[in-house]
Amino acid sequence: MASDNLLELNDIEAGYGRAALVLRGLTVKVPAGSVVCLVGPNGAGKSTVLKVASGMLTPRSGSIVVDGEEVTGSGPQMMIRHGLSHVLQGHSVFKEMTVAENVALGAYTVKDRATVQERTEFVKNLFPVVADRWAALAGALSGGQQKQVEFARSLMVSPKVVLLDEPSMGLDPKTTSVVFEQVVRMREAGIAVLLVEQNARRALETADIGCVLDLGRVHITGPAPELLRDPQLAELYLGGGQRDTGPSDPTPDSDDRRPDQLTTTAPERT
Numbered sequence: 001m002a003s004d005n006l007l008e009l010n011d012i013e014a015g016y017g018r019a020a021l022v023l024r025g026l027t028v029k030v031p032a033g034s035v036v037c038l039v040g041p042n043g044a045g046k047s048t049v050l051k052v053a054s055g056m057l058t059p060r061s062g063s064i065v066v067d068g069e070e071v072t073g074s075g076p077q078m079m080i081r082h083g084l085s086h087v088l089q090g091h092s093v094f095k096e097m098t099v100a101e102n103v104a105l106g107a108y109t110v111k112d113r114a115t116v117q118e119r120t121e122f123v124k125n126l127f128p129v130v131a132d133r134w135a136a137l138a139g140a141l142s143g144g145q146q147k148q149v150e151f152a153r154s155l156m157v158s159p160k161v162v163l164l165d166e167p168s169m170g171l172d173p174k175t176t177s178v179v180f181e182q183v184v185r186m187r188e189a190g191i192a193v194l195l196v197e198q199n200a201r202r203a204l205e206t207a208d209i210g211c212v213l214d215l216g217r218v219h220i221t222g223p224a225p226e227l228l229r230d231p232q233l234a235e236l237y238l239g240g241g242q243r244d245t246g247p248s249d250p251t252p253d254s255d256d257r258r259p260d261q262l263t264t265t266a267p268e269r270t
């Protein structure tokens with residue numbers, strides 16, 4: 001039976017070299033047309049999930065299925081061909097190159113000129129700031145604008161699923177909101193997103209499905225709005241308490257608390 005999931009990571013075990021496993025039987029599914037976000041404490045393995053999905057790290061066991069096709073063991077170039085595009089943590093624009101050149105780099109595997117042209121128009125339309133600053137040096141753009149150039153570059157290969165690793169890293173709250181608006185635009189354009197975020201509340205406000213990782217497994221998964229309403233989760237992962245609870249609300253700054261400030265671990269659920 002055909003699956004509606006564009007990406008499935010099934011029962012994945014993965015780690016680095018001879019060190020202990022980081023992912024210990026992790027299963028994550030990304031349905032078509034959805035944003036799925038992974039949240040959890042530092043070291044839980046969130047970025048490692050994206051590395052496995054993009055072929056940077058080969059799992060020791062488990063399977064990776066993209067749009068119904070098993071692709072386990074594919075390297076990064078093949079994963080791009082299968083439809084997965086990875087936007088790495090931090091900033092990766094080439095600052096001394098123009099925005100146009102940075103975006104064009106994303107299409108280095110695309111040989112057909114008409115396709116490149118069509119994708120270029122698509123990303124310029126999706127990210128107006130990229131179109132507006134097309135001829136500018138990327139280094140002259142703000143952090144949030146550079147992140148949008150990275151998004152645009154990642155879409156040049158017409159991915160089915162984009163893997164976003166902490167897109168809000170280093171950005172102020174206002175710029176973070178702009179970047180998350182662009183994540184929503186990607187979903188509206190039919191691109192599924194697997195998102196890793198330290199800013200758990202903001203990510204869950206954007207996502208359709210949330211997965212809480214701890215110790216290399218998914219401990220809790222469900223519709224993101226439900227996770228946001230869960231008082232225990234709010235206490236553990238979202239800076240304590242829910243936003244609309246009146247005087248005891250967290251301050252705006254507490255929105256940006258990192259899960260590594262937490263001292264407890266997530267409750268186990270089935």
Ligand SMILES: Nc1ncnc2c1ncn2[C@@H]1O[C@H](COP(=O)(O)OP(=O)(O)OP(=O)(O)O)[C@@H](O)[C@H]1O
Nearest residue numbers: 016019022040041042043044045046047048049198
């Ligand atoms: N290249 C690497 N070589 C060896 N160990 C690594 C490597 N990358 C990550 N690890 C280890 O894997 C574990 C999970 O790291 P990962 O970056 O996936 O976690 P994370 O949940 O994304 O955390 P963070 O929020 O801090 O980025 C950590 O113990 C980390 O030290």
